[in-house]
Amino acid sequence: xxxxxxxxxxxxxxxxxxxxxxxxxxxxxxxxxxxxxxxxxxxxxxxxxxxxxxxxxxxxxxxxxxxxxxxxxxxxxxxxxxxxxxxxxxxxxxxxxxxxxxxxxxxxxxxxxxxxxxxxxxxxxxxxxxxxxxxxxxxxxxxxxxxxxxxxxxxxxxxxxxxxxxxxxxxxxxxxxxxxxxxxxxxxxxxxxxxxxxxxxxxxxxxxxxxxxxxxxxxxxxxxxxxxxxxxxxxxxxxxxxxxxxxxxxxxxxxxxxxxxxxxxxxxxxxxxxxxxxxxxxxxxxxxxxxxxxxxxxxxxxxxxxxxxxxxxxxxxxxxxxxxxxxxxxxxxxxxxxxxxxxxxxxxxxxxxxxxxxxxxxxxxxxxxxxxxxxxxxxxx
Amino acid sequence: xxxxxxxxxxxxxxxxxxxxxxxxxxxxxxxxxxxxxxxxxxxxxxxxxxxxxxxxxxxxxxxxxxxxxxxxxxxxxxxxxxxxxxxxxxxxxxxxxxxxxxxxxxxxxxxxxxxxxxxxxxxxxxxxxxxxxxxxxxxxxxxxxxxxxxxxxxxxxxxxxxxxxxxxxxxxxxxxxxxxxxxxxxxxxxxxxxxxxxxxxxxxxxxxxxxxxxxxxxxxxxxxxxxxxxxxxxxxxxxxxxxxxxxxxxxxxxxxxxxxxxxxxxxxxxxxxxxxxxxxxxxxxxxxxxxxxxxxxxxxxxxxxxxxxxxxxxxxxxxxxxxxxxxxxxxxxxxxxxxxxxxxxxxxxxxxxxxxxxxxxxxxxxxxxxxxxxxxxxxxxxxxxxxxxxxxxxxxxxxxxxxxxxxxxxxxxxxx
Ligand code: HEM
Numbered sequence: 001x002x003x004x005x006x007x008x009x010x011x012x013x014x015x016x017x018x019x020x021x022x023x024x025x026x027x028x029x030x031x032x033x034x035x036x037x038x039x040x041x042x043x044x045x046x047x048x049x050x051x052x053x054x055x056x057x058x059x060x061x062x063x064x065x066x067x068x069x070x071x072x073x074x075x076x077x078x079x080x081x082x083x084x085x086x087x088x089x090x091x092x093x094x095x096x097x098x099x100x101x102x103x104x105x106x107x108x109x110x111x112x113x114x115x116x117x118x119x120x121x122x123x124x125x126x127x128x129x130x131x132x133x134x135x136x137x138x139x140x141x142x143x144x145x146x147x148x149x150x151x152x153x154x155x156x157x158x159x160x161x162x163x164x165x166x167x168x169x170x171x172x173x174x175x176x177x178x179x180x181x182x183x184x185x186x187x188x189x190x191x192x193x194x195x196x197x198x199x200x201x202x203x204x205x206x207x208x209x210x211x212x213x214x215x216x217x218x219x220x221x222x223x224x225x226x227x228x229x230x231x232x233x234x235x236x237x238x239x240x241x242x243x244x245x246x247x248x249x250x251x252x253x254x255x256x257x258x259x260x261x262x263x264x265x266x267x268x269x270x271x272x273x274x275x276x277x278x279x280x281x282x283x284x285x286x287x288x289x290x291x292x293x294x295x296x297x298x299x300x301x302x303x304x305x306x307x308x309x310x311x312x313x314x315x316x317x318x319x320x321x322x323x324x325x326x327x328x329x330x331x332x333x334x335x336x337x338x339x340x341x342x343x344x345x346x347x348x349x350x351x352x353x354x355x356x357x358x359x360x361x362x363x364x365x366x367x368x369x370x371x372x373x374x375x376x377x378x379x380x381x
Numbered sequence: 382x383x384x385x386x387x388x389x390x391x392x393x394x395x396x397x398x399x400x401x402x403x404x405x406x407x408x409x410x411x412x413x414x415x416x417x418x419x420x421x422x423x424x425x426x427x428x429x430x431x432x433x434x435x436x437x438x439x440x441x442x443x444x445x446x447x448x449x450x451x452x453x454x455x456x457x458x459x460x461x462x463x464x465x466x467x468x469x470x471x472x473x474x475x476x477x478x479x480x481x482x483x484x485x486x487x488x489x490x491x492x493x494x495x496x497x498x499x500x501x502x503x504x505x506x507x508x509x510x511x512x513x514x515x516x517x518x519x520x521x522x523x524x525x526x527x528x529x530x531x532x533x534x535x536x537x538x539x540x541x542x543x544x545x546x547x548x549x550x551x552x553x554x555x556x557x558x559x560x561x562x563x564x565x566x567x568x569x570x571x572x573x574x575x576x577x578x579x580x581x582x583x584x585x586x587x588x589x590x591x592x593x594x595x596x597x598x599x600x601x602x603x604x605x606x607x608x609x610x611x612x613x614x615x616x617x618x619x620x621x622x623x624x625x626x627x628x629x630x631x632x633x634x635x636x637x638x639x640x641x642x643x644x645x646x647x648x649x650x651x652x653x654x655x656x657x658x659x660x661x662x663x664x665x666x667x668x669x670x671x672x673x674x675x676x677x678x679x680x681x682x683x684x685x686x687x688x689x690x691x692x693x694x695x696x697x698x699x700x701x702x703x704x705x706x707x708x709x710x711x712x713x714x715x716x717x718x719x720x721x722x723x724x725x726x727x728x729x730x731x732x733x734x735x736x737x738x739x740x741x742x743x744x745x746x747x748x749x750x751x752x753x754x755x756x757x758x759x760x761x762x763x764x765x766x767x768x769x770x771x772x773x774x775x776x777x778x779x780x781x782x783x784x785x786x787x788x789x790x791x792x793x794x795x796x797x
């Protein structure tokens with residue numbers, strides 16, 4: 001497959017098409033070769049026409065290096081590739097409007113780097129001013145941070161209600177609260193997962209247990225509320241203990257997200273991860289092995305992904321309007337597919353779905369997940 | 382039409398032991414027309430079974446058998462028949478005295494025939510014994526072999542995330558048939574299964590369409606279905622520690638296993654759809670190597686030793702702490718190495734509009750307890766790759782040493 005590239009794939013748009021050609025074996029026609037050694041930064045050309053540019057950066061030195069494209073002031077970073085080990089090669093792909101810039105290699109990752117002037121001539125390509133997006137991205141990050149905090153707060157409050165019912169032995173009420181409460185968790189799952197320790201404490205499935213590992217969190221309680229045959233119910237003391245942990249770990253989550261900030265790539269990747277969760281855990285019915293309330297989680301994952309996308313939408317709109325439009329309509333399709341299985345305030349159980357219905361849901365998820373995986377690159381490039 | 386002439390030739394001479402050598406020479410002579418070493422025969426007899434430290438072929442048919450007999454002699458008879466058939470097929474010859482197209486006109490042909498005209502294609506047939514050959518589930522002695530159960534032939538624990546399908550797990554006897562032509566590999570398993578009827582039945586089997594490892598420095602490193610070079614740091618036949626990493630040594634015991642090895646098979650489904658949506662950055666971070674040429678992210682080329690201490694920006698390791706390579710590296714496991722010999726597979730789709738595809742992982746080692754087991758324990762716990770894989774089948778088996786002409790595979794065990 002050397003040299004071959006599939007332009008466009010499903011998501012059209014010049015930017016995505018070019019991103020498809022960035023295999024290190026291939027060199028895009030307009031690629032600029034950069035060789036970074038310990039003492040020099042050779043750039044094959046001092047200028048290029050405006051549009052989407054690819055820098056093929058090769059580290060010919062003995063130290064780890066980085067490469068930057070900087071604004072004329074030498075401060076503002078338009079794009080960068082970091083952590084290029086000796087002998088390795090990495091691409092920087094970015095869309096640049098006409099103007100004066102600086103290239104910089106930074107062998108050893110310290111200092112200002114080895115800089116040179118770089119000019120982008122006007123090719124007539126339609127590109128938004130670079131400054132425009134920075135503000136929109138900041139806004140998106142703020143919106144998302146607020147959303148995560150809000151969901152965490154609701155999770156704390158609803159978990160309290162849930163635990164109250166569970167400890168009072170009001171299992172019917174606990175069962176009714178289980179799925180709606182978990183939705184707050186599922187909406188922000190990638191953030192919770194990023195803390196590493198909290199996710200296994202709160203959301204570990206029985207199948208993922210290690211021999212000898214303590215099983216805590218939602219799914220432990222799930223099994224107690226929807227007991228399989230031959231199951232030994234938890235004693236009141238055990239319920240007390242597991243509930244206390246659930247409340248404490250949820251409180252920790254809230255405190256951690258309280259002043260968490262996010263970058264654009266975290267929003268984009270988070271949205272993609274939520275759809276991956278749906279694709280591998282929910283649409284397969286694996287997540288809620290006992291309660292079968294997978295469609296609640298499904299909805300919550302989609303909610304969380306949609307919020308991240310909506311927050312970034314103005315940026316995507318500016319950079320790749322076709323992608324923005326496609327994501328918009330595919331989100332709507334998934335929602336429409338899901339809405340068919342609504343029942344009361346919630347959804348039917350996973351076990352009530354026919355194989356064909358599951359297959360249709362899976363298809364709508366995959367249809368959205370594929371273009372959604374382009375979100376990060378579109379926003380950060 | 383060299384293929385046709387070979388078919389006739391073999392059909393005429395049959396496949397008796399005396400003519401076997403002639404047939405093999407002829408086969409080689411004919412296949413030279415295609416000038417392709419991939420067509421050559423790999424010797425079957427020897428102190429080790431072929432198909433382990435011999436160069437990994439392109440195709441796999443792996444089969445697990447359950448014994449249906451309760452008689453020890455039946456098992457021995459089948460192993461003899463399998464040994465003879467395997468010796469013939471690996472030499473590019475037909476199974477049985479009359480082969481595929483000769484013999485009594487009213488009798489079904491002895492060889493099933495689909496490999497007629499095909500060269501030996503590097504076929505190897507490797508036979509291994511599961512724990513259940515020695516003892517049944519309640520510890521009972523099935524064939525008078527319980528006393529010879531190697532301590533290393535363990536039952537694997539349940540690893541976190543395991544979703545093993547009982548219909549793809551376990552078995553009494555295993556056959557690994559590898560060849561450079563899929564038809565030749567399938568032909569081998571099919572004919573052994575046929576010879577086994579009444580003694581053994583196929584419990585499950587797995588096709589692999591592309592090798593994911595190299596076992597010789599002369600071979601180029603192939604790619605797995607994640608698109609990464611697989612087999613770079615594998616045990617290669619040329620390595621000074623190859624023999625002691627793979628073969629059971631006299632001091633290890635039991636005596637009948639010396640010169641043999643322990644195999645592990647894991648059918649690992651890949652969720653390739655979600656993988657394909659993952660950024661190149663994340664893909665490389667997961668393995669700790671570059672996708673283009675498999676170089677460690679600490680720098681160099683494919684065969685440069687990884688530098689796990691190399692730091693990138695903000696003193697974050699260039700090779701992530703939870704990357705597959707770092708966790709699996711011998712430096713984390715007392716220097717112990719295993720020989721990987723896996724294959725890519727696809728088995729249709731999963732009913733959700735996605736391919737059932739992945740890696741049929743095969744590893745051979747002197748002791749599972751110090752290599753596969755601790756490595757998989759660490760991987761199952763911490764490997765970032767876990768998000769994209771699921772273990773769906775499993776087998777552990779003792780591969781006895783090879784035999785000389787006239788012997789049969791497993792003879793040392795049954796005569797121990
Ligand atoms: C689908 C599952 C897997 C994939 C895609 C995979 C892929 C890879 C790749 C790309 C490498 C780096 C190149 C190389 O040295 O071969 C590697 C190395 C390795 N893998 Fe895996 N692997 C998988 C499962 C496993 C399992 C289950 C084990 C054993 C328990 C394992 C053990 C190893 C070892 C020992 C190395 C060599 C590490 C070193 O010495 O640098 N892998 N694997």
